[in-house]
Amino acid sequence: xxxxxxxxxxxxxxxxxxxxxxxxxxxxxxxxxxxxxxxxxxxxxxxxxxxxxxxxxxxxxxxxxxxxxxxxxxxxxxxxxxxxxxxxxxxxxxxxxxxxxxxxxxxxxxxxxxxxxxxxxxxxxxxxxxxxxxxxxxxxxxxxxxxxxxxxxxxxxxxxxxxxxxxxxxxxxxxxxxxxxxxxxxxxxxxxxxxxxxxxxxxxxxxxxxxxxxxxxxxxxxxxxxxxxxxxxxxxxxxxxxxxxxxxxxxxxxxxxxxxxxxxxxxxxxxxxxxxxxxxxxxxxxxxxxxxxxxxxxxxxxxxxxxxxxxxxxxxxxxxxxxxxxxxxxxxxxxxxxxxxxxxxxxxxxxxxxxxxxxxxxxxxxxxxxxxxxxxxxxxxxxxxxxxxxxxxxxxxxxxxxxxxxxxxxxxxxxxx
Numbered sequence: 001x002x003x004x005x006x007x008x009x010x011x012x013x014x015x016x017x018x019x020x021x022x023x024x025x026x027x028x029x030x031x032x033x034x035x036x037x038x039x040x041x042x043x044x045x046x047x048x049x050x051x052x053x054x055x056x057x058x059x060x061x062x063x064x065x066x067x068x069x070x071x072x073x074x075x076x077x078x079x080x081x082x083x084x085x086x087x088x089x090x091x092x093x094x095x096x097x098x099x100x101x102x103x104x105x106x107x108x109x110x111x112x113x114x115x116x117x118x119x120x121x122x123x124x125x126x127x128x129x130x131x132x133x134x135x136x137x138x139x140x141x142x143x144x145x146x147x148x149x150x151x152x153x154x155x156x157x158x159x160x161x162x163x164x165x166x167x168x169x170x171x172x173x174x175x176x177x178x179x180x181x182x183x184x185x186x187x188x189x190x191x192x193x194x195x196x197x198x199x200x201x202x203x204x205x206x207x208x209x210x211x212x213x214x215x216x217x218x219x220x221x222x223x224x225x226x227x228x229x230x231x232x233x234x235x236x237x238x239x240x241x242x243x244x245x246x247x248x249x250x251x252x253x254x255x256x257x258x259x260x261x262x263x264x265x266x267x268x269x270x271x272x273x274x275x276x277x278x279x280x281x282x283x284x285x286x287x288x289x290x291x292x293x294x295x296x297x298x299x300x301x302x303x304x305x306x307x308x309x310x311x312x313x314x315x316x317x318x319x320x321x322x323x324x325x326x327x328x329x330x331x332x333x334x335x336x337x338x339x340x341x342x343x344x345x346x347x348x349x350x351x352x353x354x355x356x357x358x359x360x361x362x363x364x365x366x367x368x369x370x371x372x373x374x375x376x377x378x379x380x381x382x383x384x385x386x387x388x389x390x391x392x393x394x395x396x397x398x399x400x401x402x403x404x405x406x407x408x409x410x411x412x413x414x415x416x417x
Contacts, residue, residue: 010112010120017385021330022123022320025152026105028331029125029314032148036140038103038127043084045107049074051083056302057272058083065109077109080271081124082311083299089130090303099132119317126293126313133297133308135244138277139251141310145281145291146257148314153328157283159260159291160220162267163245164274166229169238170216174200174209184213185268193217208234219265223249223258229265241276248277273299279312285325290318334387334404336362340377342394343368349392374399 007013014022030040049066052058059079066076078084081104093100105125112118127144129137142159149157171181180203187195193214200210212232219229223246230242245263252258269278274294281291293312300307323330337356341349349365356363364386366377374391381389381403389401401408 008120010118012119016383017332020385021332022316024332025320025323025330026123026125026316028152029148030103030105032144032151033103033125033127036101036127036144038101041085041088041102041104043078043081043088043104043106045078046075047078047084047087049076051087052076052079056083056299057274059110059271063110063112065111078106079108079110081106081108081126081313082128082271082273082296085128085130085311086296086300086309087303089128089307089309090300090305093130094305096131099137100130101127102130103127122318123316124313125316126311128309128311130300130309131307132310133295135247136251137310138244138295139248139255141293141312142248142252142261142279143255143257145279145293145312145314146255146260149260149281149283149291152319152323152330154283154319154323154326156326157260157281157290158262159279159281160262160264160267161245161248161277161279162264162269163241163277164267164269164294165241165244165276166233166238166265167216167268169233169235169241170209170212172237173212173234174205176203176205188213188216188266189268191217191266216266219263221263223263225263225265229263245277269294271296277310281314283322283326285322286318288315288318290315290322332385334385336364336381336384336386337388337390338364338366338377338381338384338386339390339392340366340368341392344394345392345396348396352390374401378403 049064052064054061064076064079066074069075085102085104089100103126105123107121107123109121112120127141129141142161145159171184176184183199184196187199193216196213197210200213212234215232219225219232226242226246230239233239233242249258249261252261267278267280270292273296275297276295278294279291280289282289291312291314293310295308295310297308300309320330339349339353353363353365377389377391378401386403388403391399391401398411399408400411
């Protein structure tokens with residue numbers, strides 16, 4: 001059998017400078033999470049299938065990577081980290097009555113049937129505000145997303161915010177059954193409002209419901225569209241959903257980030273477990289949202305504890321792509337000093353490396369190849385994003401090279417003896 005040395009479709013190797021920049025980006029985002037008081041948590045990459053069962057409302061079973069352990073239990077590679085956090089919150093913090101702030105970094109796995117260039121393994125960073133059902137918690141989560149984007153240098157982005165309770169109020173008023181509701185959600189998710197109108201005509205939905213669903217296409221914009229939405233709301237559930245968005249917007253003005261928010265009342269949420277506000281962050285240079293989140297007041301309850309919560313996930317791979325295409329620099333300093341030493345100069349090289357490391361500076365040792373010269377190692381250093389090069393000749397002569405500026409100077413010259 002021929003060995004397959006390449007990666008499977010939808011996954012890839014990340015290495016060298018790209019990997020360094022990705023980790024640097026994650027570090028900056030994590031710092032923002034910590035500034036807001038969020039605590040790190042790590043959950044397993046492998047979970048029982050039950051954590052992502054249909055009732056949970058996460059990724060469809062057909063899109064999961066499933067396998068069995070030796071005891072016959074069905075396991076999956078997590079497609080979504082929020083249900084794992086919910087499971088952990090219900091068990092690890094079952095006796096905690098005060099709110100908990102958690103943040104994480106991890107990879108998720110979705111077995112897309114038609115990947116079309118989509119990654120099957122992606123890195124997500126997220127935050128979860130567990131045990132708080134307040135508008136203040138909603139606003140904090142949105143502010144945290146916006147500040148995270150601003151911190152990494154992203155200025156051109158919008159956070160689209162909706163409320164699934166408003167959409168659900170329209171569904172309930174139209175008396176749609178489960179199959180009809182699914183069809184309407186699909187059509188609106190694709191922005192196919194002509195299709196919505198035709199479908200509602202085909203099932204003889206009442207006129208007011210058809211008008212309400214058709215109007216969703218116009219309920220996208222600033223704070224002013226909330227008044228229009230409230231007038232359109234068919235019942236108290238819809239009215240309360242809009243008024244909650246108004247309160248959240250008022251708090252966001254305290255944070256000074258309201259200009260980055262756009263309301264979209266057609267949003268239904270990526271996952272079935274969302275219950276209140278939902279949001280997605282968009283920017284240039286990527287085909288999908290870079291941030292996805294929402295409120296999930298009953299998800300943790302399915303694991304045994306009533307705990308209303310809200311959270312989001314930043315899709316790091318999409319974010320890196322957007323930053324690259326917008327030519328926004330990911331701060332990744334050149335850290336390594338490469339020490340190249342000739343035959344017989346190992347002792348000096350090790351002493352120098354130890355001195356660098358005692359000063360918390362990275363040092364990389366390379367024994368000089370007889371077929372390579374200074375220019376070869378300068379190229380190597382630039383390829384691997386090193387900051388400087390120390391070149392120790394067989395004679396003892398030492399050349400220092402600043403790989404950022406290209407400046408060279410001889411700092412020592414001694415006889416080999």
